[in-house]
Amino acid sequence: MAGDAPLLEVRDLACHFFTLDGVVRAVDGVSLSLARGETLGIVGESGCGKSVTALSILRLIQKGAGRIVGGSVRFEGRELTTLSDEEIKELRGHRISMIFQEPMTSLNPVLTVGVQIAENVVRHTGAGWREAMDRAVEMLRLVRVPDPERRVHDYPHQLSGGMRQRVMIAIALSCDPQLLIADEPTTALDVTIQAQILELMVELKEKTGTAIMMITHDLGVVAETCQRVMVMYAGRKVEEAPVGELFANPLHPYTRGLMRARPRLDEDAEGSGRRPRLQEIPGIVPALNRPIAGCAFAPRCALATDRCRAERPELEERPGGHLVACFEAGKGVP
């Protein structure tokens, strides 16, 4: 394997859902790559396709509801879209792990957390049960669950939300994966617990060298954990850049809109005593079950021209490792 080949390379991925209301193009031609040990953030609002992208990589799209209709996913040089079910199962929880927003729905309520960690270890490494339980304690210690020797015998309902998410991370990292996909891992948690979990993830990444794909709607989470960010809208990538570049120099009107729409915690904008207006993004996201002519963001975009409404902008490279899909990129008020 070449040292500089990306760990994960997704090309033109398309995942469609077949519903009574027509074909929903949830992911419609997304490309991305992730280097070893890198953290990539994927941001966007509900329905932008960020979660479906992640689920497609792991082939977790429910059969019968939707399927990958095009593109390729190469991980460590292997094509994942054509693997057999058995082969992809072997990969999940081993080379690639995933954690979700609500840990309670991902944990088995009738097994102790120790057994759930050990199960994964036994399945993927062929370790003995005893050895695997030792590993479970070690993993709980790694994710800083207090008193791991005792907690290993706890059931999920005995743990708080934050502790459950730590357990999920322990399971996910138990077989030293190369890639951890985290889908809104702190969204269901309180802010002080979120701070603990994000700190833990950043620290574990340094320690283990696991690459992370961080899927979130929260630009704050991205700013604090990611090295590179891609912004998705209506099933497509509209912008991508290193994290510093994206926040310093957002080019896509949607990205700029997202940054301005959110009230800021760190700004004394209310100096005059009057509450400032937030900048709205008018309208709502388009339905994805009908073909979209032109740029999907055009109906909500203040900069949209006739060309934007007729022709779809492709991603273009800009200085600073920046990619943007917009004919009017960088124009208007920065």
Place this chain on the structure above:
Amino acid sequence: MSETKPGAAPARPSLEVFDLVKHFPIRKGVFGRRAGEVRAVDGVSFAVAPGETLGLVGESGCGKSTVGRAALKLVEPTSGRIVVAGADVTGLSPRAMWAHRRRIQTVFQDPYSSLNPRLSAGAIVGEPMENYGLSRGRETEERVAALFQRVGLRPEAMRKYPHEFSGGQRQRLGIARALAVRPEIIVADEPVSALDVSVQAQVLNLLIDLQEEYGLAFLFVSHDLAVMRHISHRIAVMYLGRIVELADKRTLFRQPLHPYTEALLSAAPIPDPARKRRRVVLQGDVPSPANPPPGCRFHTRCPYAVARCRSEDPPLREVAPGQHVACHLREVGAGPGPLAAAGA
């Protein structure tokens, strides 16, 4: 808007809550034996002035939603007093409460589950107007249409049903319903938390515009500090059923005095990768409100706790003009200044 300080509140507050306590029984076994109680709210007092937004912020289980529900009389408090627009509504039966309910309305987090799916949008907003005899017939229809326009819904939408609206539109409909009876105060419990960022901004702007236009008071309940900072005039920070700090928002954000407030503010991620902050990461979880710690309820997670904090419950005191704090380490008039970590 002018900042309203507690104590200097104008003539009659829109809502006053005195020493509110709400304990929920924990029942066990087939006979529902009372096995203890969850102290959801344990002695909370505040007032909301006309035209003012008081933010109630805190993490899950701190009791902020229960305070809102008690103010609306959706739950009966265990003890304490609730005064809505000058009228003491404590202990009123639902029937007796009806007349007062017009003064205090609510906007919920999930607009879908709070709107009757079988009523048209026009009826959802129009019915309360007619119920309270504020208008009838054609006049109702005209008023509903005007209200729709005001909250950013097309008058044609009056014929639609809730499921035909997007999340943001449904929240606008919920707001229109609350406004229909011309209330004095609106209790809004996480009204934008279920909405996407781009739509959140639309709803927050609308709420602020309506407040300024109608002189409405808001009791705004949220876990989202950025939203709180944006919309509130004053903010009360809750922890395990108590208010630990209450101040006007600028003071609170610039100079939090309670260690929990300090940690909460520093925990929220900020969308600016260039900015490195000193973060107080709290260890451990929030203790159970069924069994709150003795002394100061925050002492189990407080980096500055001393012996006194473990035994003596600190009262909420005004330590600086307009800034109320419940912490032994903040003596009256001692000034802000950083606290020393315990054992340091």
